[in-house]
Amino acid sequence: MSRITVRTENKRFPTAPNLYGIFFEDINRAGDGGLYPELLRNRSFEDSIEPKDCHTEQDGYALVSRAGWRDEFNHGEGLSRWIRKNGTPYTPVPAWYTNHAQMCLDRDDTLNVHRQVSLAVAFEKGGELYNTGFCGIAPKEGARYHFYMFARTETPVKVSVSVEEDAHEFGKLDFLLEGDGYVRYDGSFAADGDGRNARLVIRCPEGGKVNFGFCSLMPEDTYMGHGLRRDLVEKLRDLKPRFLRFPGGCIVEGFSPETAMQFKNVVGPVWERPGHQLMWHYRSYNGLGFHEYLQLCEDLDMEPLYVCNCGLTCQGRMPEFFEGEELEAMLQDTLYAIEYAIGDKTSEWGSLRAQMGHPEPFRLNYIEIGNENSGEVYEVRYRKFYDAIRKRYPHIRLIANTHLEEKGLQADIVDEHFYSTAEFFAENTNYYDNYDRKNPKIFLGELAVVRGWVGQLYGALGEAAFLIGMERNQDVVELASYAPLLENVDYNAWFPNLIRFNQRESIAIPTYYVWKMFGNSRGEDVVEADVETGTLYRPVKGMASLMGQAGLRYRNASWNGTPVGVTHELMGRVKEEEGSSCILPPDEEQRAEAEKLYRVDKDRVFAVFGEEQVTSGTFDIDIYAEEGREICLGVYSGRMPKEVYMADETHPPKEWNAANVKPFVWTLENGVSTFREQKFPSDRNLDEERIAELRYGEFNHFRYEVDGKQMKLYVNGECIHQVNVPGFPSLSSVVCDSPSEVIIKIVNMSPEEDAVEITLDCQVEDAYQVTLLTGEKQAENSFEEPEKVHDVLQSHSGASSHFYYTAPAYSVNVLRLVKVQDCCTEQ
Structure with a gap:
């Protein structure tokens, strides 16, 4: 049983008015044929033409940028799996x-x-x-x-x-x-x-x-007659979003100079918009352009949040940097975009807006400078754009991609992105608790569960727990949006996406209902609330691994007393020697494979032992210790759950690779033992540093014992570390109120229902309403069962200053309690 103690008299801070919004990027053919309901594909006949700064290889199979980034092209049809799935004839x-x-x-x-x-x-x-x-x-x-x-x-x-x-x-x-x-x-x-x-x-x-x-x-029937697909916009409207981030995402940067997004190419008559190839494997005709985004914002009463290209192509796709006149042109393009949005109708670009049917200015109060950019090349360009925009439009809040305040640069808001597992999000409900309130505000621009319970209820619960923590810190977090937003199911390039559609109908994944429930229940102030609850442990699997410098020698590896050998040579090759084994440096094949992977050191070895599905047992091994050589063992060396996205569709990674195995890392070097978890952007220590004496010039005995909840690590019979497997609260909650009601949001990630004891410092009426999202852990929606998981409004009774609410297993709950006016009790 969990407990929630609410003190409405202690207002922490007002709720952030624009907290919940949406982010649109043209991915999964979300634009043409989707939100922009053009029914003809390749209406400009240009899909088979590669960008002028790219070339094709393998008879049109692959598109290659000038810098060397590769993508599937297939004569303009996009991904091979689309062609196979859809039975597309040549x-x-x-x-x-x-x-x-x-x-x-x-x-x-x-x-x-x-x-x-x-x-x-x-x-x-x-x-x-x-x-x-x-x-x-x-x-x-x-x-x-x-x-x-x-x-x-x-x-x-x-x-x-x-x-x-x-x-x-x-x-x-x-x-x-x-x-x-x-x-x-x-x-x-x-x-x-x-x-x-x-x-x-x-x-x-x-x-x-x-x-x-x-x-x-x-x-002809579109939302408000403004040319966008009605059912999709209605689903967006029901979220009550307060802002729209557009037009990306990576498509803003492009993967080459010609494919970089520019405002001037997405306004005016649609047949005069050039269109361009997206890194999401197809060409966009840009019928959904700057004007259409602004019009949608006006129709749904959202703040436009425009993301501009600041002179960089995508840094994750072999980037190119704009310099000199090209960079000046990109800056000028951004200033033109602002003038189009809010300039007088007599101005150059404001007059074009008037010609497009909107003589009065739109709103534009947020601009993000770049997308997922970083490093010195970004800092130089960010400063240039920041200074120019701030000088001309001081009212606009400017958003940076990284924490540039650490570099002495100014930013109103910093955009942070999180893609991970349900457990990651649940473990990080307190992520912003200790954030320095003097630093820029936070925009959670992209977040989603992309591994594990993807598109399923449990994934939505993990995200909801993270949103609970975000709401508890909305004096810091000003904006948040899920990503990606839309998916044409016949052209899937990324999964999950908030709303899925085909040519006739659309459905929403469980996460959609979380954002709808939270976005529709805001309150005016965040109030103090203490939560007492149990702990759930992260699911872990896999045996041991050895990592580190090449030349590591070992012998007598066993699991539960049974000899076990290396089953996966991720980096480096195992050479059997008389009485022992040695891990040689990575060969050329492995090094070439590592080039395609993210954050992999090509000079370190990585070998995995035994079976993947084990969760408890004892691993023993003897390792030869040498002065100055580190010894690294991995605990729970199973693969992470798969994700749909691949950085290079033309060279898919192997099932086992050095990027998709992330064990807990036990390192011994110079007599110091550390135990850490591999995390982005930096590793996290699971325990304090310990002294571990090794006998150099001979084999030392290493052992670890695990049971799914605890890990014990031994050197030569001495226990060095005893650490719990990371876990998260089984129940999380945030409370907001207004003069008339108390809103309690509860996420129960436990497989058991929880009779939550709720204590308030004010009287509330007996009758209250609950919006509930629950179901089986793996439940997901489909076109056959479009609302297998959806929000349900219930009427309850029995509320008071002290009452019990039963939160179902695997559930998101929004309780709306009506305050009894002019009546407060001391608790």
């Missing part, structure tokens, strides 16, 4: 196919200077050109759709445009193509039925030659 122009017609890309006759090609088609009589959309077009009966295209012909050509599936025609438009140069043709139709795998067909009954410059098919 075509030289992605998504476009012909029957009795020939097509090719024309680089000389384009719609405008921003288009690289047009699609030249020579139709035979009755010939067809068709587009398969984003894994099919899904018309809905009675819904209206608007089609337009820019086309040029030398002589008049008759065409019909229809949406068809299995010989059924959902709607049809007829056009006579004629006139000088490119002419725009528009039409609308209402679908006469439901479809799932339809295609857009342009049919030419009499034959002829046509150059298509650009085309589009979109539903």
